Amino acid sequence: MYLSELNIIGFKSFARKIQLRFNKGITGVVGPNGCGKSNIVDAIRWVMGEQRSGVLRSERMENVIFNGSESAKPVGMAEVSLTIQNNKNILPIEYTEVVITRRLFRSGESQYLINGNLCRLKDILDLFMDTGVGPGTYSVIELQQVEKILNGKADERRAIFEEAA
Amino acid sequence: MYLSELNIIGFKSFARKIQLRFNKGITGVVGPNGCGKSNIVDAIRWVMGEQRSGVLRSERMENVIFNGSESAKPVGMAEVSLTIQNNKNILPIEYTEVVITRRLFRSGESQYLINGNLCRLKDILDLFMDTGVGPGTYSVIELQQVEKILNGKADERRAIFEEAA
Amino acid sequence: ARKQFLETFESVQQNFSKVFKSFFEGGRASLILREGIDPLEADIDIYATPGGKRLSALTLLSGGEKSLTAISLLFAIYLVKPSPFCIFDEVDAPLDDQNVRRYTAALEDYAQETQFILVTHNKLSMRAAQQLYGVTMQEEGVSKVVSVQFEKEEEKLVPSQAEQQ
Amino acid sequence: ARKQFLETFESVQQNFSKVFKSFFEGGRASLILREGIDPLEADIDIYATPGGKRLSALTLLSGGEKSLTAISLLFAIYLVKPSPFCIFDEVDAPLDDQNVRRYTAALEDYAQETQFILVTHNKLSMRAAQQLYGVTMQEEGVSKVVSVQFEKEEEKLVPSQAEQQ
Ligand SMILES: Nc1ncnc2c1ncn2[C@@H]1O[C@H](COP(=O)(O)OP(=O)(O)OP(=O)(O)O)[C@@H](O)[C@H]1O
Ligand SMILES: Nc1ncnc2c1ncn2[C@@H]1O[C@H](COP(=O)(O)OP(=O)(O)OP(=O)(O)O)[C@@H](O)[C@H]1O
Ligand SMILES: [Mg+2]
Ligand SMILES: [Mg+2]
Numbered sequence: 128m129y130l131s132e133l134n135i136i137g138f139k140s141f142a143r144k145i146q147l148r149f150n151k152g153i154t155g156v157v158g159p160n161g162c163g164k165s166n167i168v169d170a171i172r173w174v175m176g177e178q179r180s181g182v183l184r185s186e187r188m189e190n191v192i193f194n195g196s197e198s199a200k201p202v203g204m205a206e207v208s209l210t211i212q213n214n215k216n217i218l219p220i221e222y223t224e225v226v227i228t229r230r231l232f233r234s235g236e237s238q239y240l241i242n243g244n245l246c247r248l249k250d251i252l253d254l255f256m257d258t259g260v261g262p263g264t265y266s267v268i269e270l271q272q273v274e275k276i277l278n279g280k281a282d283e284r285r286a287i288f289e290e291a292a
Numbered sequence: 293m294y295l296s297e298l299n300i301i302g303f304k305s306f307a308r309k310i311q312l313r314f315n316k317g318i319t320g321v322v323g324p325n326g327c328g329k330s331n332i333v334d335a336i337r338w339v340m341g342e343q344r345s346g347v348l349r350s351e352r353m354e355n356v357i358f359n360g361s362e363s364a365k366p367v368g369m370a371e372v373s374l375t376i377q378n379n380k381n382i383l384p385i386e387y388t389e390v391v392i393t394r395r396l397f398r399s400g401e402s403q404y405l406i407n408g409n410l411c412r413l414k415d416i417l418d419l420f421m422d423t424g425v426g427p428g429t430y431s432v433i434e435l436q437q438v439e440k441i442l443n444g445k446a447d448e449r450r451a452i453f454e455e456a457a
Numbered sequence: 458a459r460k461q462f463l464e465t466f467e468s469v470q471q472n473f474s475k476v477f478k479s480f481f482e483g484g485r486a487s488l489i490l491r492e493g494i495d496p497l498e499a500d501i502d503i504y505a506t507p508g509g510k511r512l513s514a515l516t517l518l519s520g521g522e523k524s525l526t527a528i529s530l531l532f533a534i535y536l537v538k539p540s541p542f543c544i545f546d547e548v549d550a551p552l553d554d555q556n557v558r559r560y561t562a563a564l565e566d567y568a569q570e571t572q573f574i575l576v577t578h579n580k581l582s583m584r585a586a587q588q589l590y591g592v593t594m595q596e597e598g599v600s601k602v603v604s605v606q607f608e609k610e611e612e613k614l615v616p617s618q619a620e621q622q
Numbered sequence: 623a624r625k626q627f628l629e630t631f632e633s634v635q636q637n638f639s640k641v642f643k644s645f646f647e648g649g650r651a652s653l654i655l656r657e658g659i660d661p662l663e664a665d666i667d668i669y670a671t672p673g674g675k676r677l678s679a680l681t682l683l684s685g686g687e688k689s690l691t692a693i694s695l696l697f698a699i700y701l702v703k704p705s706p707f708c709i710f711d712e713v714d715a716p717l718d719d720q721n722v723r724r725y726t727a728a729l730e731d732y733a734q735e736t737q738f739i740l741v742t743h744n745k746l747s748m749r750a751a752q753q754l755y756g757v758t759m760q761e762e763g764v765s766k767v768v769s770v771q772f773e774k775e776e777e778k779l780v781p782s783q784a785e786q787q
Contacts, residue, residue, distance in 0.1 A: 128541040128542075129541060129542055129572040130542055130572060130574075139600075139682075140594070140598065140599065140600040141599075141600050142596075142598075142599040142600075143596075143599060143601065145600065145601060145602045146602075147590055147602060149572065149574065149588075150587060150588055151568075151572055152568050152572065152573070152586075152587040152588075153564060153565070153568050153572075153573045153574075153575065153585055153586045153587050154572075154573070154574045154575070154586055154587070154588050154589070154590065155574075155575050155576075155577060155582060155583050155585075155586030155588070155589040155590070156574060156575065156576045156577070156589075156590050156592060157576075157577060157578070157583060157589060157590070157591055157592070157605070157614060158591050158592035158593055158718075159593070159594075159686075159718040159720060159721075160684055160685070160686025160687055160690065160716070160717060160718045160721055161594070161672055161675075161683070161684040161686060161687045162592045162593055162594045162600060162684075163592045163594065163600030163602075164546075164576045164592050164684075165546055165576060165684055165685065166600065167576070167592065167602075168544055168546050168574075168576060171544065184681045184682055185679070185681065185682060186679050186681060190678065190679065190682065194676055194678060195598070195676045196596075196597050196598020196599060196674055196675050196676050197597040197598060197648075197674045197675070197676075198596050198597040198598060198599065198674065199596065199597075199598060199599050215541075217541060258540070258541065259538060259539075259540035259541065260540050260541060260542060264540070265531065265534070265540075266540045266542060266543050266544065267543075267544045267546075268531065268543070268544070268545055268546070268548060269545075269546035269547065269548070270524075270546065270547050270548050270550055270551075270685075273524055273527045273528060273531070273548050274523065274524065274527065276527040276530060276531070277503065277515055277523050277526060277527050278523075281500035281501060281502075284500075284501050284503075284530075285500070285501060287530075287531070287534055288462070288465065288466065288469065288501065288534065289462070290534075291465055291469065291534045291537050291538045292461055292462045292465035292466075293706040293707075294706060294707055294737040295707055295737060295739075304517075304765075305759070305763065305764065305765040306764075306765050307761075307763075307764045307765075308761075308764060308766065310765065310766065310767045311767075312755055312767055314737065314739065314753075315752060315753055316733075316737055317733050317737065317738070317752040317753075318729060318730070318733050318737075318738045318739075318740065318750055318751045318752050319737075319738070319739045319740070319751055319752070319753050319754070319755065320739075320740050320741075320742060320747060320748050320750075320751030320753070320754040320755070321739060321740065321741045321742070321754075321755050321757060322741075322742060322743070322748060322754060322755070322756055322757070322770070322779060323553075323756050323757035323758055324521075324553040324555060324556075324758070324759075325519055325520070325521025325522055325525065325551070325552060325553045325556055326507055326510075326518070326519040326521060326522045326759070327519075327757045327758055327759045327765060328757045328759065328765030328767075329519075329711075329741045329757050330519055330520065330711055330741060331765065332741070332757065332767075333709055333711050333739075333741060336709065349516045349517055350514070350516065350517060351514050351516060355513065355514065355517060359511055359513060360511045360763075361509055361510050361511050361762050361763020361764060362483075362508075362509040362510070362511075362762040362763060363509065363761050363762040363763060363764065364761065364762075364763060364764050366511075380706075382706060423705070423706065424703060424704075424705035424706070425705050425706060425707060429705070430696065430699070430705075431705045431707060431708050431709065432708075432709045432711075433696065433708070433709070433710050433711070433713060434710075434711035434712065434713070435520075435689075435711065435712050435713050435715055435716070438689055438692045438693060438696070438713050439688065439689065439692065441692040441695060441696070442668065442680055442688050442691060442692050443688075446665035446666060446667075449665075449666050449668075449695075450665070450666060452695075452696070452699055453627070453630065453631065453634065453666065453699065454627070455699075456630055456634065456699045456702050456703045457626050457627045457629075457630035457631075483762075508762070509759070509762025509763045510762070510763040511763065520712065547685065547716075550715050550716065551712075551715065553743055578718055594674070597648075597673070597674025597675070598674045598675040598676065
């Protein structure tokens with residue numbers, strides 16, 4: 128299973144629609160401070176069902192909607208779509224290509240879709256259960272987490288083990 | 293006032309005596325991971341009277357004495373000497389050149405010297421009072437402290453202000 | 458469950474030793490499950506000694522050594538149960554050039570099984586990537602993404618041919 | 623004491639705005655002393671908006687933006703009461719090239735008054751230094767220091783002429 132495409136619009140600093148296509152190997156994301164690299168990582172976490180706004184560096188989930196800048200007005204919705212190639216049938220679903228989509232409106236209303244069909248957050252979380260990826264797993268790692276593994280309480284370390292067991 | 297010379301022997305990874313001479317401007321300290329750069333910073337903090345072993349990344353103060361390696365035996369004493377040019381008479385002492393020395397023996401015994409004369413730790417701490425340098429001041433800064441200024445509790449931020457006031 | 462945990466722990470432990478050795482020439486590391494408590498509850502302690510050094514508290518390790526030790530553990534766990542994709546956000550920041558090379562060499566090894574996305578400022582990590590996306594904010598506060606290439610001779614990033622059409 | 627604190631706070635506040643602007647083109651930042659409490663007890667809040675962006679929670683800022691904002695505050699306080707010397711241990715690690723240049727430009731400015739020692743892995747910081755010390759561990763576990771120079775064309779470190787005698 129691998130990620131083939133990521134589409135972001137209205138999420139954090141991505142006021143305009145952007146698209147990334149990923150190959151199977153190693154992809155680098157580069158750019159100056161504050162340009163949006165970690166926001167891309169946040170978008171991937173978010174579309175896979177991350178509910179802890181703290182993990183997304185936001186005090187409230189609503190803060191992930193593009194809130195305007197000197198040159199662009201705020202928008203009313205954040206949307207992220209992630210296309211996954213299910214080539215090894217790791218995802219418990221019939222399709223070889225799976226597109227998961229998440230939307231959040233200023234009203235607070237959320238929408239979740241799998242291959243264009245509305246579903247619940249739970250359906251997206253269930254999709255990734257036992258795959259080793261998704262919220263709470265260690266497939267997305269940032270520097271501060273790396274440091275915590277050594278310094279932090281032993282429970283954090285145990286959590287990673289239990290995740291693998 | 294500026295630092296002109298630093299001599300280290302037996303402190304942390306400095307089994308053999310090393311000497312650094314500093315000019316008045318900007319000095320860089322470079323090298324691979326784990327080679328001893330931060331240990332030099334620790335040595336400066338320590339000779340100026342730092343008593344919190346945690347600040348020196350050690351569980352106990354005794355851990356700052358070179359404890360051996362594959363190619364060198366442990367030593368019995370750590371010694372650091374710092375030479376300060378007192379050209380603006382900032383230090384409340386007669387001399388234009390001041391050498392402070394700190395020693396720690398495995399027995400736990402400590403020695404403190406100013407210009408070769410034994411003194412107490414208090415005398416070294418008093419020397420730097422009101423100069424803006426020394427333990428508890430913000431003249432030695434590492435990356436994690438920088439991050440705490442924004443994330444940490446407001447008291448840490450206040451402490452820096454009160455330091456300047 | 459206990460049996461499964463202990464088996465996993467065994468494998469992780471063996472991997473950890475191996476990966477650590479590949480990162481720290483001549484170094485040794487191990488994981489110890491604390492005695493006398495139910496393995497499902499016990500803390501996991503890490504012992505790590507970089508090459509040529511003597512075992513001492515983890516706290517005494519340098520910033521780069523700590524990061525690389527934690528990365529070794531993450532890789533050790535990963536080898537037991539490879540995830541389909543893995544996203545690293547600037548985990549290479551504290552590493553010196555030689556260590557970044559070792560880290561990317563390991564990634565190139567694992568990239569047979571796993572897709573990696575690396576957010577990085579590090580030129581050596583950029584070289585290891587097979588494709589690069591550059592994130593910019595030409596329009597104030599609005600992120601935009603372009604495919605870029607790493608010009609190996611000049612060591613800088615330029616837009617990909619594809620983008621220049 | 624209250625009067626002195628408020629005066630210091632005033633100056634730091636003005637400096638902070640200025641330094642922040644020099645680091646974040648078109649950005650704005652301020653410090654607010656919380657209302658309704660004795661100034662000697664009140665928390666100090668930081669508001670920072672990088673150029674072209676809209677004010678939002680500090681948590682949403684990028685890693686590099688947070689570091690640079692904290693560095694701006696440290697410099698702001700420093701300008702009120704310059705210390706005779708200042709040691710920075712890898713504070714430039716999260717910064718991109720352009721931001722490292724701005725940071726070193728500020729250091730070169732302040733270096734008239736203050737002696738700086740920078741522990742760094744960053745080549746641009748090395749360039750700003752007037753002298754460089756390279757720390758190595760040729761002998762296992764034993765640190766050694768040599769005077770080095772930054773070869774500008776080849777961008778690498780070589781022993782200084784002095785050492786080659
Ligand atoms: N909802 C939002 N609306 C508009 N801008 C936002 C929003 N959320 C975050 N941002 C902006 O995104 C920027 C942070 O981007 P990000 O963390 O991706 O940077 P980065 O590329 O990872 O940088 P660094 O190299 O410093 O880590 C901040 O300047 C922040 O103001
Ligand atoms: N008492 C001691 N005896 C011997 N070695 C010690 C002692 N205390 C610390 N060390 C060693 O010093 C090393 C750490 O050095 P230091 O923190 O200065 O590295 P550094 O150059 O700052 O590296 P980095 O770039 O990763 O931050 C560790 O490997 C540690 O084992
Ligand atoms: Mg980031
Ligand atoms: Mg260090």
